[in-house]
Amino acid sequence: MAERHLIGLLLGAEEDWPSVFEELAARVGPITWRGERHELATERISIGPFDLRARPRHALVIDRLAHWYYVPREWLKKVALMDDIYLLNNPFTFQSMEKHAAYCGMLRLGLKVPETWLIPHKRPPVDDRFAYTASKYNTPFDLPEIARRIGYPLYMKPFDGGAWVGVTRIANEAELVARYEESGRRLMHLQAAVDFDVFARSLTIGAETLVVRFDPGRPMYDRYQVAHGFLAPETGWEVETIGRLVNAFFRWEFNSCETLVRGDEVFPIDYANASPDVSITSLHYYFPWAMRTLLKWCAFCTVTRRAMNVNQDSRPYHAFADRDDLAYDEKLASYRALAEEYFQTEAYEEFCAEALPHVDELVVDYVESRAFDDLLVRTVTDTFPAHEHERFVPHYRGLLEAWVGDQRAAATA
Numbered sequence: 001m002a003e004r005h006l007i008g009l010l011l012g013a014e015e016d017w018p019s020v021f022e023e024l025a026a027r028v029g030p031i032t033w034r035g036e037r038h039e040l041a042t043e044r045i046s047i048g049p050f051d052l053r054a055r056p057r058h059a060l061v062i063d064r065l066a067h068w069y070y071v072p073r074e075w076l077k078k079v080a081l082m083d084d085i086y087l088l089n090n091p092f093t094f095q096s097m098e099k100h101a102a103y104c105g106m107l108r109l110g111l112k113v114p115e116t117w118l119i120p121h122k123r124p125p126v127d128d129r130f131a132y133t134a135s136k137y138n139t140p141f142d143l144p145e146i147a148r149r150i151g152y153p154l155y156m157k158p159f160d161g162g163a164w165v166g167v168t169r170i171a172n173e174a175e176l177v178a179r180y181e182e183s184g185r186r187l188m189h190l191q192a193a194v195d196f197d198v199f200a201r202s203l204t205i206g207a208e209t210l211v212v213r214f215d216p217g218r219p220m221y222d223r224y225q226v227a228h229g230f231l232a233p234e235t236g237w238e239v240e241t242i243g244r245l246v247n248a249f250f251r252w253e254f255n256s257c258e259t260l261v262r263g264d265e266v267f268p269i270d271y272a273n274a275s276p277d278v279s280i281t282s283l284h285y286y287f288p289w290a291m292r293t294l295l296k297w298c299a300f301c302t303v304t305r306r307a308m309n310v311n312q313d314s315r316p317y318h319a320f321a322d323r324d325d326l327a328y329d330e331k332l333a334s335y336r337a338l339a340e341e342y343f344q345t346e347a348y349e350e351f352c353a354e355a356l357p358h359v360d361e362l363v364v365d366y367v368e369s370r371a372f373d374d375l376l377v378r379t380v381t382d383t384f385p386a387h388e389h390e391r392f393v394p395h396y397r398g399l400l401e402a403w404v405g406d407q408r409a410a411a412t413a
């Protein structure tokens with residue numbers, strides 16, 4: 001008898017990737033690891049009242065919902081604290097870690113986050129106590145003076161950002177004053193703009209990282225660029241290391257990271273995205289990689305019973321960060337080693353070789369299948385207005401066919 005591991009999905013509006021993930025989990029079949037047979041099952045989790053003492057049936061939960069919906073978030077906390085369920089991601093590790101905290105965490109480690117200031121709200125918090133506190137303790141400040149110190153152009157963006165909401169590029173003092181006025185009750189950062197050569201976005205799922213060339217100026221369907229070898233190998237390694245370091249440090253296992261590359265320097269700007277967009281229409285060519293890796297990581301965590309800690313442990317990183325005798329590169333190499341240890345990269349690779357040798361081909365076969373094409377067409381027609389279907393269906397088909405072709409070529413090379 002195979003041991004069954006139930007993977008729960010906490011979902012919002014998305015239908016595309018969950019259907020693909022469910023299909024792949026069903027197709028992977030019983031897997032054998034160290035002589036024991038295991039099976040993966042999936043279930044979409046429904047939300048309702050729950051007894052805090054109830055025992056959930058899941059081994060692992062993938063969450064795309066708790067960042068805005070608190071009922072599932074509180075359920076996730078319960079199952080993390082009481083039932084040792086493996087969570088992608090664990091809400092304890094990101095609830096207090098908005099963009100601001102993520103900047104602070106990585107600044108201490110010496111990463112090249114551009115100069116960033118936190119600015120008090122334009123409109124104060126609604127609280128009876130505010131007037132008294134502010135009159136006594138808030139110091140007046142000269143916003144244009146801070147901006148001059150940072151230098152123009154600069155970005156004003158919410159301290160807890162996400163999805164580009166409220167992000168503006170500011171060229172001069174008049175714009176600064178206008179944007180600050182509009183910021184209202186949102187707490188904002190001012191950040192030096194990086195004049196970059198390449199925007200590299202990485203997606204890290206467990207022990208694997210994919211680095212993709214990204215063009216933020218393009219429409220959603222065309223932001224991820226199909227490009228290989230667009231970074232010098234050392235820079236590619238650095239971008240990958242930053243993505244894994246961020247995740248290992250904060251214990252996020254499903255996250256994306258935005259870095260701006262200028263010359264041979266890498267500036268991370270946005271990497272607290274622990275509920276990353278993995279839709280087919282955004283990732284296109286890279287979508288099968290994401291599904292395959294998610295499947296492998298879920299299999300690894302459940303079958304090997306990888307333990308999830310509720311808390312972070314930043315001390316080992318600080319031990320390197322605080323050393324004056326180590327250069328940036330040496331620190332990165334040390335962090336990289338800590339990250340690989342955290343993700344059990346070697347054990348993961350061995351597990352994939354032993355238990356999942358058929359998965360790469362299985363995913364290629366599925367992406368080539370009629371069933372996948374039907375889903376692709378359904379997703380594209382649901383996403384784009386009718387007059388664009390004729391253009392976008394072949395567009396996406398072409399990108400996924402190219403991925404299949406590249407995989408087949410790599411397999412026979």
Ligand SMILES: Nc1ncnc2c1ncn2[C@@H]1O[C@H](COP(=O)(O)OP(=O)(O)O)[C@@H](O)[C@H]1O
Binds near residue numbers: 167194216258270
């Ligand atoms: N310091 C910066 N230098 C250059 N471009 C930036 C900078 N900060 C933000 N941007 C641009 O603005 C976009 C949105 O900012 P980001 O920090 O990613 O916010 P969000 O969390 O809303 O995605 C980025 O993808 C990038 O294109």
Ligand SMILES: [Mg+2]
Binds near residue numbers: 258
């Ligand atoms: Mg961003």
